[in-house]
Structure formats: C-alpha cells, structure tokens
Amino acid sequence: MGKDRIQLITLNYRNTPVEDREKLALDDELKRRLRELINDEIKEVVYLFTCNRVEFYLFGGEGSKIKLKEFIGDLKDREVASLIDKGEHLFEKDAVIHAFRVASSLDSMVLGEPQIVGQFKSAFEEARSLNLTGPVLNNLFTKAITVSKKIRSKTAIGEAPLSVSHAACDLAERVFGEFDKCLVLLIGAGEMAELAATYLKDRGVKGLIVINRTFERAVELAEKLGAVAKPFDRLKDALVEADIVISSTSASGFIITKRVMEEVMRLRRNRPMFLIDIAVPRDIEREVEDLENVYLYDVDDLEAVVEENRRRREKEVHKAMLIIEEEVEVFWRWYENQEVYSLIADIRNWAEEIRLKEMQKTLSKLKNLGEEERIRESIDALTKALTNKLLHPLMSYAKEEIARNNPHKVYHILRDIFKGGGNENKNRN
C-alpha cells in the first residue's frame, strides 16, 4: 500500500461528451452510498456534478481509481464504470490547482460564470454532511472557496456579462437603475424576444406589453409571459408608455423611424428610452439614436459588447492565476505538514497498539496475583514510559526538522523506516 495522495478524476466538457457525463449522475440515494467507498484505500471523497463536469476528488492510495471504478460498477454497470478511464486523472499539486481553478470559474466553459462557486460549495457541504470528507479535502475545499471569493473581488473575471440578452439587460440597468418602474414593450413574438423578456421579468420590471402584426400571436405570448397584448396600430401609444423596447419582427422595413420617435419623445416628455433591436433586417432606424435620451442597441452592438467583455475576462485570467499559484503554495505547506503529522500519529498509534497487546499478554499471565489493580496500573505506566522514551529521539528529530521546514525529509525517512505508516509492521507482528 502506497502513500495517500490527493487525486482527482475529472470528466468535463473538454474530454467527455455530455451524453457520457450524464450517465455518472448520482441521485441522493446513490450519493449516500458513496459512504461505502471510504475504506483503507480511499480516505476521503467529494463528488461534484454540474452541466459541464463530473469530478471525483479523492484522498487515498494507489488503488483509489480502481476502487472507484469497482464502486461505480456496483452502483451502475460496468460500461458506465469504464467511463472513469476517459477522465483525466490528476494527482497532488495538479489536482489542487485544478480544484482552485474550477471553484474560481477559470475552468468553466463560460469563463467567470458565477454558478460554479455555489455548485462547488454545495458539493462539498453534501460530502461533509455524509461524512465523506476528512481533514485534507475539508481544507482543500474551504481554501478553494476562499480563493474563488478573493479572485472575484480582486479581478474583473466575473464582471461584464457574456450573453446578448444578459448584456442588454445590464446596459438597460445602467440607464434606469432598478427596473421596478420600467415598462417593457415587445414588438414581434419571436423566440429571442421572449427570452429577453423573461429575463427582464425575472429582474422585476413593472409590466410587459406585447405587440404583434397578428394579434392572436400577441395574445398567446402575452398569456405566457403575464403581459398585456395590444394591436399593432397602437404601437405609438405603447412607445410613449414603455421604457425598454425589444423589437424582433420579421418585417423588411423599419417599424420605428426617427420621425416617429421624435414625436414619441415629445409626448413622453423626454423620459429616457432603451431600445433593443434584435431583428435582422433591423426594425429601428439607426438615426433614432441621435435623439436625446434615446439609447439604441442592435444585435451587432450587443455582440460587440459581449465579445469585448469576453476579451476583458480573458485578460483577467493571468491575474487570477497569480493568485491561485500563491494560494496553492499556502495550501501545500499545510498539506505537507499534515502528511507528516498524520504519519507521526500513525506511528504513535502503532506503538500504542503494540504496547496494549503486550501488556494484555503479561497481565493474563499474572492473573492469579493479588492486588491486580495496582499491578495493572504500574505495568500500564511502565509500558507507556517505555514506548514514549523509545520514541522520544524520533519524535524530537521530527519536530526539529519540521520546524526547520523539512517536513518532506521527515516524511520520507519515517515512511522508509515504518514502511507505510506502521501498517506493515503491525501486520508482521
């Protein structure tokens, strides 16, 4: 049996298609059974499943992956278990770096997307509540979550929106602030408009109006969105009322011209308007944006915004990686020491076991003596003192070397002497 290591098996959007990843989804029942995985080989495990990845974080020995495969085989079937081999298998520092990158959304398909932090956190909390984690993964995950927060506040990785409807929404927000006083007008009943409208609705707009050439379609969509449908000839009135307009008709000419908007702006006493033209060909005359208090964004504008945001996020990756490197080192110092400490604990336990066993033997031979309790106590004290004194030079050597920042050296020497944390010695006895 080798030394326990931090390991990670990751099946993500880069190396495994979604159809395969789906097969590794575990429901609550199966997740509870992960407890069976914890044995001499695997000490700790966290299971992370999102739409972009399935990952098993493990702390355990050489055979961990085989054990995991066997386990998945029991849980599902052999074919699913073989998927584990498709995943990337990372060890130690590489696994730590990967964990930090995942938590900070640097490994996400949409760079900097915010959901992953929450998913990462709940995967960890779940594992902890099922008693699947120990000191190593607890510390790794806690640290990863802190690093992710740090990166979010120190870099602009998650700041600017990366989808067209999200960007449109954020821009409108820069005009109106809160949406609770905003009325949204949808012109045309296309899918894209529906999506943007749903998005705005979630952000708490005051109301929605739907206008369409065929009134029935307008009514249909209005019912779906909880909006008010209006006939097409009431367009101008609706424009006077509305603050945010999303236009997506399939008309070949302009629906909203500068002339119309001039009148509209006068009637609405120049209250600002945000127009989103997602129709191709466009519905809104470009010159409309020369008017004061009118802001017009078409698909090209929004895509340019999104593209620029993506580039800006990519520029932040370097900054984020510097933070990660720094934090990995901090974690690593802890981890190396913890390795030594757990080995020392193993050795102490091993010594203690021998002591108890030998003491028991002796006591059983001395059974017929009187004053058992007093003799028991003396023998107990004697053997304790003996083991402590015998271990003392070793322990003080270990302590000194750790203090001199050589935990690795201590670890290797102790491991060589005791060959796997005393386990084999124990077996020999």
Place this chain on the structure above:
Amino acid sequence: MEVFLVYTLILLYLVSTVFYILFIFRNELPYARVGRYSMFGAVILQAILLILRFKNLEYFPLASMFDSTTFFTMVVAIIYLLIEVKTRIFVLGAFAAILGLIFSLFSTTFYREVDVIPPILRSYWFPIHAVTSFIGEGAFAISFILSLAYLIQERELRAKRFSLLLRRLPPITKLDELNYSVLKIGFLFLTVGIITGSIWASYAWGSFWSWDPKETWSLITWFVYAAILHARMTAGWRGKRAAMLSIVGFLSVLFLFFGVNLLLPGLHTYAR
C-alpha cells in the same frame, strides 16, 4: 495653529481623493470608507478652524475670502456626505473630494491673519444671508458633480462599450433624479439668500437693491437655475440638456463667488 489645521485638512482631502479613486478601480467598500472618513475629518477641521477664527474675531467668521471659501468647501462636503449616506452611492466621492481639494488649496491663497471686520457685517442678517446663500451654492456644486457624472455616463452608454466607468457610475436616471432634487434645494436656498440679503441691504445701505456686481450676478445665477427648473417642468428638459445647463449654472456660481469679489469692485468688496 490655524496654518497647521489648514495643511492637515488639505492633506485629508488629498487622502480622500486618492481612496475614492482607488475605490472606483477596486470596487471594495473599505477604500470608500477611508475616503468618507478622511473627508469627514476635513470637515471637522474646517469647523474647528472657523470656530477658532470666530473666537478671535468675535463675530461670524465669513468676513474674508479665506473664511468664505473654507465655509463653502465645508458645506459642499457636508451635502455630499449626507447624499452618500442616504443613497449609498460612493463613486461620486472622487469628484467631491477633488472639488474639496481644489477649493481648500485655493483658499490658502486668500489666507490672512484676522484683522478688524467692517462694522457693516455686524448685523443679524449677515449670518442668515451668508449661510443660506452658501448652502444654495453648495447644492449647486453637488449638482455640478452629478451633471459631470451624468455626461460621462451618457457618453459611455453611447460609446456602446461595457467600460469600467459605465459599470461603476450610477444609472443615468438615478443621477438625473438626484440632480433634480439637489437643484430644487439649491434654488430654494439661493432664493432665500437673495431675499435675506436684500433685507439686510435695506438696513445697511438703506435700499433693498443697488445693482452692485454681486447682486447682479446673483440675480443672473438665480435666472440660470430658474430656467433649468422651468424648462424641466414645462418642456421636459432632462438628462443631457439639464446637465449641461447645470454646469453653466455652476460656472456662474463660481464667478459669483470668486470672480465678482476679485475682479469687479462693488459694495461686497470687503470680502476679499
């Protein structure tokens, strides 16, 4: 002692400026807090400074340009801090702190030891007139800041780039609404300031209005702001136009404050 206070408060405005600007880049609240408390510290020092001069003078300490500028800067900072606490908008702190820094530096060029104050200032109307006018003018300074922020934000929106400023500055509608409230308050105080001034004038010089340069410019300023508010209420002149007019209005205030006293001789020239 006074000189020490002046330098310390200038330093505090500088610290405030630096931290408010850092806040814009870093977007972490502690920076804005340092900015806020340094500005608050500067306000306290200005108050102490004015009280000290008040004690030496035994009269309301706005008799010289130095005192007036100090008082004005203090009023601007206080109005700004009140708005910051109320709206929780911190990005405008950079503007307010820069304004405070410039004015408090500028005030040092007028610095003189206290001498005898003109007997004409020994009237109850003087502090009432001065304080209300300064509050009005302070509100216009804040309106100037809001207008600048509006114009920057509106330009960013038109540039169609999701820039740092676009993300940090408040939504334009919010700026516009805030500006409107501040303008109304400023206008109210300026009006009261002019009225109390003319009452005082009637006691001091025997006539309510004598068209000296200060009076004339205050009237011009009053008309500029009346026009802004009027156009807004009747023709819906909001946003960019209102912001530009408000900047013009503030230039008029600056001239009223510094230009008239320094360039044009008149009845108010005691305050030099």
